[in-house]
Amino acid sequence: MSDTADEPYRVLSETGEVCEGATAPDLDRETLLGIYVGMRYARRFDERAISLQRQGRIGTYPSLAGQEASGVASTYALADSDWIQYQYREHGAAIVRGLTPEYLRYWMGDEVGNAVLAEDRILPINITIGGQIPHAVGLAWASALDGGEECVVCHFGEGATSEGDFHEAANFAGVFDVPVVLFCNNNGWAISHPAEEQTASETFAGKAVAYGIPSVRVDGMDPLAVYEVTERAVERARDGESEEPRPTLIEAVQYRFGAHTTADDPTNYRTEEEVERWKEWDPIPRMERFLRDRGLLDDGAIDSIEERIEDEIAELIDEAEAMDVAPDTMFEYVFAEQTPRIAEGQAYLQGLRERHGDGALVRDE
Numbered sequence: 001m002s003d004t005a006d007e008p009y010r011v012l013s014e015t016g017e018v019c020e021g022a023t024a025p026d027l028d029r030e031t032l033l034g035i036y037v038g039m040r041y042a043r044r045f046d047e048r049a050i051s052l053q054r055q056g057r058i059g060t061y062p063s064l065a066g067q068e069a070s071g072v073a074s075t076y077a078l079a080d081s082d083w084i085q086y087q088y089r090e091h092g093a094a095i096v097r098g099l100t101p102e103y104l105r106y107w108m109g110d111e112v113g114n115a116v117l118a119e120d121r122i123l124p125i126n127i128t129i130g131g132q133i134p135h136a137v138g139l140a141w142a143s144a145l146d147g148g149e150e151c152v153v154c155h156f157g158e159g160a161t162s163e164g165d166f167h168e169a170a171n172f173a174g175v176f177d178v179p180v181v182l183f184c185n186n187n188g189w190a191i192s193h194p195a196e197e198q199t200a201s202e203t204f205a206g207k208a209v210a211y212g213i214p215s216v217r218v219d220g221m222d223p224l225a226v227y228e229v230t231e232r233a234v235e236r237a238r239d240g241e242s243e244e245p246r247p248t249l250i251e252a253v254q255y256r257f258g259a260h261t262t263a264d265d266p267t268n269y270r271t272e273e274e275v276e277r278w279k280e281w282d283p284i285p286r287m288e289r290f291l292r293d294r295g296l297l298d299d300g301a302i303d304s305i306e307e308r309i310e311d312e313i314a315e316l317i318d319e320a321e322a323m324d325v326a327p328d329t330m331f332e333y334v335f336a337e338q339t340p341r342i343a344e345g346q347a348y349l350q351g352l353r354e355r356h357g358d359g360a361l362v363r364d365e
Contacts, residue, residue, distance in 0.1 A: 006202065006203065006217075007217075008217040008218050008219045008220075008225075008251075008253045009216060009217060009218045009219065009225050009228075009229060010022065010218075010219040010222050010225050011023075011024055011025070011219075011222055011224040011225040011228065012024075012219075012222045012223075012224055012225070012286045012287070012290055013286075014280050014281050014286065015286070015289060016285065016286040016287065016288065016289025016290045016293075017289065017290075017293070018290070024224055024290070025224055025227055025228045025231070027224075027227070029296055031076060032291060032296060033291070033296060033297070034076060034096075035072055035073050035076055035223050035227065035287065036223075036284075036287045036288065036291055036297070036305075037305055037309070038068075038072035038075075038076070038092060038095055038096050039068035039069060039072050039092065039223065039283060039284050039287065040284060040305060040306070040309055041095050041099075041309050041312075041313070042064060042068045042071065042072060042091055042092040042095050043065060043068055043284060044306075044309050044310065044313055045091060045095065045099070045313055046063055046064050046065050046091065046258075047065075048313055048317065049061050049063075049104075049107065050063060050258070050262060052317070053107075053262045054262070057108070057321070058104070058107040058108050059107055059108065059109055060261050060262055060263050061107055061261060061262050062088050062089045062260065062261045062262075063089075063256065063257075063258035063259060063260075063261070063262070064089050064090070064091050064092060064256070065256065065257040065258045066187070066221065066254060066255050066256050066257040066258075066278065066279075066282065066283075067089060067090075067092075067185060067187060067220065067221075067254050067255075067256055068092050068223075068283050068284065069092075069220060069221050069222060069223040069226050069254070069283035069287075070090070070092070070155075070183070070185055070220040070221075070226055070252045070254055071089075071090040071091065071092025071093045071095075071096075071155070072092035072093070072095065072096055072223065073223035073224070073226040073227040073230070074093070074153060074183060074226050074227070074230040074252075075092065075093045075096040075097065075153075076096060076227055077226075077227050077228075077230035077231040077234055078151075078153060078230070078234060079150075079234075080121070081121070081149070081150050082121065082150050082151050082152065082153065082234065083121045083122070083123060083136075083139055083140075083143075083150060083151075083152040083153070084097070084121065084122045084123065084152075084153050084154075084155070085122075085123045085126070085132050085133075085135065085136035085139075085152060085153070085154035085155065086117070086122055086123060086124070086125050086126060086132070086155060087125075087126055087132065087155045087156050087157060087160075087185070088125050088126060088127055089155075089157075089185070089256075090155045090185075093122065093155070094117065094120070094122060097120035097121070097122060098120060099316065100116055100316075101316055101319035101320035101323060102115075102116035102320070102323075103116065103117065104316060104317065104320035105320050105323060105325065106125060108320065108321075109330070110323075110325050110329065110330075111329065111330055111332070111333040112325060112329060112333075113125075114333060115333060123135065123136070123139070129156075129157070129159060129160050129163055129190075130156060130160035130161075130163030130164075130165035130166050131163075131165055132154065132156065133154055133156055133160065133165050133166050133169040133170075133182065134165055134168060134169040134172070136152045136153075136154035136169070136180055136182075137152075137154070137169040137172050137173045137178050137180050139152050140152040140173075140178045140179045140180035140237075140247075141172075141176055141178045141180075143179065144177075144178060144179050144240065144246075149238050150179070151179040151180065151181065151234050151237035151238055152179070152180045152181070153180075153181045153183055153230070153234070154180060154181065154182055154183060155183045155185060156182075156183070156184060156185065157184070157185050157186070157187065157190060158184055158185070158186040158187070158190060158195050158198055158204050158251075159190025159191075159193065159198060160184075161184065161198065161199065161204055161207060162190075162198050162199070166182075169182070170182060170207070170208070170210075170211045170213070170247075170249065171210075171211050173211065173213060173247040174211035174212040174213045174245065174247060175212075177245060177246050177247070178246060178247050179237035179238060179240075179246045179247070180237065180246075180247050181230065181233045181234060181237060181247070181248050181250060182208075182247065182248070182249045182250070183230075183250050183252065184204050184205075184249065184250065184251045184252065185220065185252050185254065186204055186220070186251050186252060186253050186254065187220075187254050187255055187256045188254075188255050188256075188278075189256070189260065189266075189269070189270065191260045191264060192260075192264075192266075192268065192269040194269075203217055203251060204249075204251040205217045205249055205250070205251035207249065208248075208249035212245060213245045213247045213248060213249060214244065214245060214248050214249075215248065215249040215250070215251065216229050216233075216248070216249075216250055216251070217251045217253060218250060218251070218252050218253070219252075219253060219254075219281075220252030220253050220254030221253075221254045221255070221281045221282065221283040221286070222283065222286065223283055223286075223287050224287075224290070226252060229250055230250065233248035233250060236248065255275075255278035255281070257275060257278070257279060288302070327349060327353070328346050328349050328350055328353075331343075331345060331346040331349075
């Protein structure tokens with residue numbers, strides 16, 4: 001499976017036709033439409049979330065526009081029992097597993113959103129860069145030691161490969177033959193730092209060579225290619241009897257159309273011409289063309305999908321904003337057993353609420 005060639009693996013052309021010499025994966029109608037709807041849902045959720053942040057209704061939010069295929073299609077290639085280690089931009093993965101109002105609550109500052117993710121076998125959202133990778137490898141190793149068939153897909157950006165956590169985890173995965181898929185979402189920019197300044201390696205996939213594990217570069221904006229390489233990696237990870245190493249490093253080459261987060265201004269470090277060039281590879285119209293050509297999608301179906309997505313997201317937002325969550329719940333998800341210092345902070349906040357009421361911006365002297 002190792003393929004660190006400069007050109008990423010691709011099934012669909014930029015216009016959504018099957019590339020010459022390529023073969024589309026044999027997927028049923030439900031899966032193909034599910035991937036398409038998931039990407040449409042992710043794009044619309046992204047637009048609404050950015051609008052909510054601009055209105056002060058949620059906190060800082062990381063946009064995924066352009067990266068829908070990597071999160072959605074890779075998750076469709078997993079079994080329900082497989083774990084996903086989230087970074088912070090893979091909203092598409094959470095959408096496939098079933099988005100709840102609590103997920104939106106997380107971006108409102110309520111940690112209950114992280115707790116609910118675990119019910120769908122998604123590990124907590126990770127804001128630190130690369131810190132989640134050793135945890136994913138550890139979870140996958142534990143599963144193997146326990147005789148389980150679960151694998152773990154760990155998402156991270158290319159900037160995380162500059163952190164020691166990535167190298168320690170990849171080395172451990174190779175040495176102990178861990179059933180993990182290290183999924184590097186190379187979107188070209190680690191905030192304002194370009195990918196070509198992250199490493200002197202020709203590719204990020206090439207880093208796997210040092211750890212004795214296979215790798216592949218894939219067009220991360222091609223949902224069919226993403227599905228295919230993820231499925232192959234997961235199948236091998238589950239096959240403990242195979243002579244091939246079980247871990248895989250996938251480099252998904254893609255682009256984020258928007259800002260790094262709503263606190264970022266990308267016009268300071270990239271041009272609009274660059275963004276427009278990458279939009280020619282937009283995963284949603286590519287998949288739409290593929291489905292239309294096969295008679296699986298038409299204008300009427302698209303209108304129905306758009307209407308359903310709009311209604312579902314509106315309802316999601318209403319339910320999230322209607323939830324009554326006490327501010328001091330932020331102290332409940334830091335450690336399994338509360339430390340004295342955290343307990344002291346929680347008691348202090350409770351005292352402020354009793355004296356001044358919720359929402360009172362008063363500093364207690």
